[in-house]
Amino acid sequence: xxxxxxxxxxxxxxxxxxxxxxxxxxxxxxxxxxxxxxxxxxxxxxxxxxxxxxxxxxxxxxxxxxxxxxxxxxxxxxxxxxxxxxxxxxxxxxxxxxxxxxxxxxxxxxxxxxxxxxxxxxxxxxxxxxxxxxxxxxxxxxxxxxxxxxxxxxxxxxxxxxxxxxxxxxxxxxxxxxxxxxxxxxxxxxxxxxxxxxxxxxxx
Amino acid sequence: xxxxxxxxxxxxxxxxxxxxxxxxxxxxxxxxxxxxxxxxxxxxxxxxxxxxxxxxxxxxxxxxxxxxxxxxxxxxxxxxxxxxxxxxxxxxxxxxxxxxxxxxxxxxxxxxxxxxxxxxxxxxxxxxxxxxxxxxxxxxxxxxxxxxxxxxxxxxxxxxxxxxxxxxxxxxxxxxxxxxxxxxxxxxxxxxxxxxxxxxxxxx
Numbered sequence: 382x383x384x385x386x387x388x389x390x391x392x393x394x395x396x397x398x399x400x401x402x403x404x405x406x407x408x409x410x411x412x413x414x415x416x417x418x419x420x421x422x423x424x425x426x427x428x429x430x431x432x433x434x435x436x437x438x439x440x441x442x443x444x445x446x447x448x449x450x451x452x453x454x455x456x457x458x459x460x461x462x463x464x465x466x467x468x469x470x471x472x473x474x475x476x477x478x479x480x481x482x483x484x485x486x487x488x489x490x491x492x493x494x495x496x497x498x499x500x501x502x503x504x505x506x507x508x509x510x511x512x513x514x515x516x517x518x519x520x521x522x523x524x525x526x527x528x529x530x531x532x533x534x535x536x537x538x539x540x541x542x543x544x545x546x547x548x549x550x551x552x553x554x555x556x557x558x559x560x561x562x563x564x565x566x567x568x569x570x571x572x573x574x575x576x577x578x579x580x581x582x583x584x585x
Numbered sequence: 586x587x588x589x590x591x592x593x594x595x596x597x598x599x600x601x602x603x604x605x606x607x608x609x610x611x612x613x614x615x616x617x618x619x620x621x622x623x624x625x626x627x628x629x630x631x632x633x634x635x636x637x638x639x640x641x642x643x644x645x646x647x648x649x650x651x652x653x654x655x656x657x658x659x660x661x662x663x664x665x666x667x668x669x670x671x672x673x674x675x676x677x678x679x680x681x682x683x684x685x686x687x688x689x690x691x692x693x694x695x696x697x698x699x700x701x702x703x704x705x706x707x708x709x710x711x712x713x714x715x716x717x718x719x720x721x722x723x724x725x726x727x728x729x730x731x732x733x734x735x736x737x738x739x740x741x742x743x744x745x746x747x748x749x750x751x752x753x754x755x756x757x758x759x760x761x762x763x764x765x766x767x768x769x770x771x772x773x774x775x776x777x778x779x780x781x782x783x784x785x786x787x788x789x
Contacts, residue, residue, distance in 0.1 A: 449680075
């Protein structure tokens, strides 16, 4: 039995979708961000980073979305949720996930969590104001270069698709011009319509 | 033959070390950041992200350090540079690399590259001033929780060690109190002393 700690709307959505697509034996428990439960003593004992997702496995607690996604794919290999059998295709898959966590997620975090990197209110306002530009730029690259289509990796759905859906929701909260990324929008609709994804979205 | 595009002192150092440790058939070419060559038309045709590292492989161009590291390890599997054979250990390895790229690298980028996320000089100064705190906090976690010792993953050297060395150099440029992270300092010395690492450091 796996246990996923998550917060609705957070990047843990990607791991949640991966578990559901894998048909994993898991439970999901909300960490109450509204009451700052991610910084509680109990939760920090589970994940000292004070973030989600955290996946409790029989071997220990795993954090960081790209690692969690590959762990789920490898431990449910028959479900073919990642290109595990080809070094180059797996590298492209990993490169996509890494770009999402290190650039797209980080850009979006500056919309409302700029206090991680600066202290003055004027700096936080400045970061918030720039987020539509940084998110639009990142999604221009996804639209034009990274999204092979119809799925991220091409013909086959993978758990990178749930990750892209997760940050596309953030794009739509960033004030970027609607319609600027039509291929991403089609991907968002296509992924949202998957039964496993739709089930998970009910709790996000 | 592989070709690594890098800039001295950048995060491409981790990939450079991995190639050297693997005994890979490769060449390394400097991208002249001082003259903004990463934004030149020629380089953007290789890597539209305008960043390093970019690894030219027979199948295509690969970017994002965590992906490059695993690609090198998998394509030189006999060198045992990553825990490829155990799903859980590989997950921990991936989690470490993901934390470096999405948190440690990002924290350091606010020291001098805050313009990625804000426009006002006062915001950039604010980010610069906060960087010692964010880097110290991240390395507290590495010191106390993530670095198993003597190597990142425990008894066996892996290419995560070259990645940790890369960002430890940045720690030492961040104004964090020397001596705060003694286990990291020992790891830095231990890793720097490896012959392959020492050879690569000559060009960084």
